[in-house]
Amino acid sequence: MNGTELWGIDNLPYGVASTADGGAQVVTRLGDDVIELATLAKADSVRKWARIFDNSSLNPFLTQGRSSWSAAREWLQAILRDDERKGLVAAATKPLADVTLHLPVQIADYVDFYASEQHATNVGSIFRPDGAALTPNWKHLPIGYHGRSGTVVVSGTDVVRPVGQRKGKDDPEPLFGPSVRLDIEAEVGFIVGGETEVGTRVSVDEAGEHLFGVALFNDWSARDIQAWEYVPLGPFLGKSFASTLSPWITPMEALKAAKLPLPAQDPKPLDYLRGDDLFGLDLELEVRLNDTVVSRPPYKKMYWSPTQMLAHLTVNGASLRDGDLFASGTVSGDARDQRGSLLELAWSGKEPVRLDDGTERSFLEDGDIVTITATAPAPDGGRLALGEVSGRIIPSV
Incomplete structure (x- = not known):
């Protein structure tokens, strides 16, 4: 094509x-x-x-x-x-x-969700092998965290390997230095327009009025820094060093043919997460590490609708600002080659990914280039492209 x-x-x-x-x-x-x-x-x-x-x-x-x-x-x-x-x-x-x-938008606020059941199940299985993969709240609300908007960068920007504290299971004390478990997260970002006042809510059926468009997104993650810091308040330095956004925002109106029903939601969400405007998107992502396609995640498997994410974001009275960005969280499917992060693809280092040049990766090395692309159905039965998002890892300073 x-x-x-x-x-x-x-x-x-x-x-x-x-x-x-x-x-x-x-x-x-x-x-x-x-x-x-x-x-x-x-x-x-x-x-x-x-x-x-x-x-x-x-x-x-x-x-x-x-x-x-x-x-x-x-x-x-x-x-x-x-x-x-x-x-x-x-x-x-x-x-x-x-x-x-x-960068096409001056990012106001940035929130990252965790909306893929397959991704959440994989991560839970890795970190809690003897317990339930999904946390008890996962199917009751779209889980998310508030990120750092000032480190959202445009595709093509080099990503400096972050440094921070980490403590592996065999380390007697915390260590400080460059991340050794640097990862990708293949995601879909949503750009918001139409400001609201603090103390007001946006319902599921009103959310579409604020959804301007879609852009591919890579939420780079330092898994070792994240693992040590995230208890009890969640991601911080392991996420805030860089997130990469595509330079192209596809209007929601261009994606009408891509809309499809959500997977069945059981148990039924609370009233504020229900409405008529619930949908998934038939987006086919591709993740390339250097010259090797390592994954093809399907967005249509996502559990939560973008309208539910926005409704949940505002249900406590949090306001919207023009240029707000929220992302879906890692997109993963059922098959191994549909996992949207190296954490899942290499199963936390136990099953390294082999590249076409014969080398293997459990996590990213300096010099690696990650490129995410995607397509969606077009009205005439063809395909539309979403703008790629790409970044190269360079050594820490």
Whole structure:
């Protein structure tokens, strides 16, 4: 499948890009080109979009809300289909290779969930081999933690191996130094728009009004640092050193054909987690470590809906801000080659993953490059691409 099919008019993700001779502005991707949306809107005499898209982040667009997001997409698709305005489009078009892509959103708050039953079961089996894999609360609420928004970086940014405290089972005392169990987490991120006031809630059926789009996400994890620090308050330095976001955000409207029913939820969730707008997404992820495909996790297996995650996030009165990001947690499937982390793939080091060059990995080594890609069903029966997320591990400083 070529780039034009994967990145066609039914896709049209949003990003932010700059050229050597121009400032950053909001863009979309069509095939192997980007279209500068502020430039296009000015040429088409659409002042509203020209003003909103002439920015170095999508945040001013996020504030506009669902009706404006839909109107902008309709305008863009109409102008791309209009033969009389082809010249305007051509003048705003640049080859993808000639632009620099930036973090598309100024991240406000960042929350990471734990929404894959398969991932949670695998992790529980590794850490609690003689007990229940799932904790008693897992099927009653979408578990999550509040992360550090300031260390969300755009795809292509090097990731410095973190340092911190760790204590293995055979270490008499805690050690300090670089993580030796550095891992990936193949995830799907959701970008939020439409601010709410502190003390208010967003219901399951209202959540869709705030879900702007989807972007691939890698929540890098230092498993040894995490294991020593997370009792009793949860992840901290083992997660906060870097999280990588794709430069492309796929609008929820482009993913209508990808929506499907959730897996059966038993026991039935509490009332605030119920509603009519419950859905999964038929996204097919691929995780590549250097030149080897090590996993193909299916997002359609996820237990909790994005609308349930957002409803739970706000049920205590926590406000939403334009540019909020929440992520799904590691995406894993039933099969071994569908696990979305090395912790699971190598079963905590007991079953190392063999790469195509003959080397093995239990966890990441300096110089390793991890790339996550994904596709989704298109309205015409084809596939849409989601923007990749990639990062290289470099030595600690």
